[in-house]
Amino acid sequence: MAKISPVSSKYIVNASIDIEGVVDRPDVIGAIFGQTEGLLGADLELRELQRSGRIGRIEVNVDTRSGKTHGSIVIPSSLDKAETSIVAAALEVIQRIGPCNAKIKVKEIEDVRISKRNFVVERAKTLLKTLMDQQMPDSQELADEVAHSVRIMEVQEFGRERLPAGPAIDESDEIILVEGRADVLNLLKHGFKNAIAMNGTSCPQTIIDLSRKKEVIAFVDGDRGGNLIIKELINVGEIDFVTRAPDGKEVEELTKKELHKALRSKITIEQAKLELNGMDTSESIKKPIFANRRPQYSSRPQPQKRHIHSMSKPAAVRTQSRPPVRTVVSLNSEEKTKFKTMLENLIGTKGAYILDNKLHVLGKVPFTELATTLKSLNAGIYAVVFDGTADRNIVDIATRAGVKHIIAMSSAIGNARGINIVTVNNL
Numbered sequence: 015m016a017k018i019s020p021v022s023s024k025y026i027v028n029a030s031i032d033i034e035g036v037v038d039r040p041d042v043i044g045a046i047f048g049q050t051e052g053l054l055g056a057d058l059e060l061r062e063l064q065r066s067g068r069i070g071r072i073e074v075n076v077d078t079r080s081g082k083t084h085g086s087i088v089i090p091s092s093l094d095k096a097e098t099s100i101v102a103a104a105l106e107v108i109q110r111i112g113p114c115n116a117k118i119k120v121k122e123i124e125d126v127r128i129s130k131r132n133f134v135v136e137r138a139k140t141l142l143k144t145l146m147d148q149q150m151p152d153s154q155e156l157a158d159e160v161a162h163s164v165r166i167m168e169v170q171e172f173g174r175e176r177l178p179a180g181p182a183i184d185e186s187d188e189i190i191l192v193e194g195r196a197d198v199l200n201l202l203k204h205g206f207k208n209a210i211a212m213n214g215t216s217c218p219q220t221i222i223d224l225s226r227k228k229e230v231i232a233f234v235d236g237d238r239g240g241n242l243i244i245k246e247l248i249n250v251g252e253i254d255f256v257t258r259a260p261d262g263k264e265v266e267e268l269t270k271k272e273l274h275k276a277l278r279s280k281i282t283i284e285q286a287k288l289e290l291n292g293m294d295t296s297e298s299i300k301k302p303i304f305a306n307r308r309p310q311y312s313s314r315p316q317p318q319k320r321h322i323h324s325m326s327k328p329a330a331v332r333t334q335s336r337p338p339v340r341t342v343v344s345l346n347s348e349e350k351t352k353f354k355t356m357l358e359n360l361i362g363t364k365g366a367y368i369l370d371n372k373l374h375v376l377g378k379v380p381f382t383e384l385a386t387t388l389k390s391l392n393a394g395i396y397a398v399v400f401d402g403t404a405d406r407n408i409v410d411i412a413t414r415a416g417v418k419h420i421i422a423m424s425s426a427i428g429n430a431r432g433i434n435i436v437t438v439n440n441l
Contacts, residue, residue, distance in 0.1 A: 023070055023090035026124045027102040031076070033083040035114030042074045042087070045111040050104045058100060068092050069101070087118065098123060168202055169195070172210060173220030182207035188229040190277070191221060191253070193243065196266035197233070204270040209233075212243070217250045225252040231280055232256045235264040244286060255280040278346075278371075345419065345436065349373065349397075353421045354441040356399045361423075366400035371418075373397075384408065388415045397421060404435050 031042065047060055056062070063069040070090030076083050087105065091098040102120045110116055172179035178195040186208035192198060194211050201209040212221060224230065232247050234240030236259040247253045257280040259265050260272065268276070345353070352373050360367070366384045368376045368391070376395070379387050381402045388395065388411050397419035398412060404422040409430050412420055419434045421441075429435070 023092050023126055025091045025093070025095070025098045026126060027087075027089040027091060027098065027105070027120060028122050028124060029087040029089075029102070029105055029118050029120045031074075031083075031085050031087055031116060031118050033076075033085075033111055033114050033116045035083065035112070036078050036081060037076070037083050037112050037114060037116075039074045039076055041112045042076065042085070043072060045108055045116070046072060046087070046105065049108045053104055053107065054100060058097060058104075060101070063093070063101075083114075168207070169198060173218065173223075175213065175218040175220050177210055177213055177218060177220055179210035180207040183210055183224075186228070188231065189224060191230050191232045191247075192265050193235060193239075194266070197264070200266045200268065201273065204273055206273070217246055222251050229254045231277065233265055233276065234258045236261045237264075248283065248287060253283050255282060256286040257281070275371075344434065349419075350441055353397070353399055353419070353436065354438075357401070357421055357423070357438055357441065360399065360401040362401065364401050366398055366402070368395055369397045369399070370394060371396040385411050388412055388417070391415060404437075409433060409435065 050060055060069060073088040074085060076085030091101065102123055105118045105120060108116060108118050168181045169178055170181060172183055178198045180198060180202055183189060188208060190201060190206060190209040192209055192211050194213060198209045198211050212218060230253050232244060232253050234243050240258050244256055257276050259268055259276060356367055364381045366379050366381050368387065370376055381400050384400060385408055392415050395415055395417050398417055399421040401423055404420050404425040406427055409420065409427060413433050417433060419436060421436045423438055425435050425437050
């Protein structure tokens with residue numbers, strides 16, 4: 015007799031049975047087939063349905079206690095909903111099993127596909143959670159991993175000392191000199207391919223040779239070791255600019271934003287020499303030089319500091335001392351584009367924009383109130399853009415306020431000391 019597999023069934027009929035007497039399992043199965051025979055017609059005859067595989071194996075479980083038998087009946091079905099319901103209802107017409115009265119009650123017809131679907135959903139949730147937690151990194155992690163691998167491959171060995179360097183050392187007119195291989199990797203990670211490492215505190219001959227041919231920016235860690243490296247480079251190399259990581263940090267730890275900020279804050283080697291000569295050893299340890307911001311030097315001499323130096327130096331040296339000169343920072347391409355757009359928007363308005371070092375607009379004021387506003391703010395201003403002429407008065411006020419760039423329609427003076435004046439013709 016052919017039997018249907020429970021796996022292929024669509025519905026399962028669950029029924030309970032109560033018998034007032036003692037009967038065995040074969041008695042129950044015989045009553046089901048015998049008392050439903052001819053009841054439902056030839057198409058729904060249980061024996062034929064089971065022979066054709068449309069009704070599965072009928073499971074009967076019984077338990078006898080105190081002279082009465084109780085149990086359950088389970089019938090798998092691959093019939094449609096209506097036919098399965100008819101077969102289930104036919105079970106309830108059975109009133110006697112053997113010599114005993116019996117009562118069969120259909121409790122439910124279970125849709126196997128719903129159960130399977132629920133199992134699939136719950137299992138899928140578990141698998142997805144495992145996949146996300148343990149196995150599958152997100153797209154950004156994948157991109158970072160690939161980029162990191164590529165950048166490690168991009169690190170080359172340069173010169174006879176086999177110094178770690180980026181791939182653009184040869185063709186670049188400007189190179190960034192750092193302390194070690196990890197610094198080069200961090201710069202590569204953030205797109206700087208013109209870095210080269212010293213591999214120690216002494217300056218290799220390769221670096222000395224490069225410094226004679228290229229513009230060199232010394233980028234050192236924010237500790238005392240960075241100061242020592244700067245002194246070494248000043249003595250043996252032809253370094254053009256100096257910058258450093260924020261206090262207590264190393265170049266290899268810096269984020270992209272911190273790297274850009276430090277490189278924008280570079281100062282000339284002449285300024286570095288002045289600062290190194292103007293600080294004793296103990297003070298340089300307590301307060302590292304070349305702070306991680308754009309240097310804010312006053313355009314006017316500071317009598318107290320000069321007086322202190324004059325007390326500690328011979329007269330011959332004292333006549334040569336002079337106040338620090340503020341470095342003029344040139345515009346990069348992003349700043350030029352930004353300032354040109356802002357200046358074009360101001361044409362005919364007689365207005366002025368005040369910006370910080372992130373090129374965020376701190377405020378917009380009439381040009382007639384610009385001088386007063388600069389005096390009141392006095393710090394934290396990176397650039398001013400205005401529809402007007404840069405005259406001596408506005409330039410002096412902007413210089414005292416620490417402004418790096420003046421962008422104006424025209425200028426009534428030539429080059430100013432310590433500040434960059436740009437007109438519309440320059441942009």
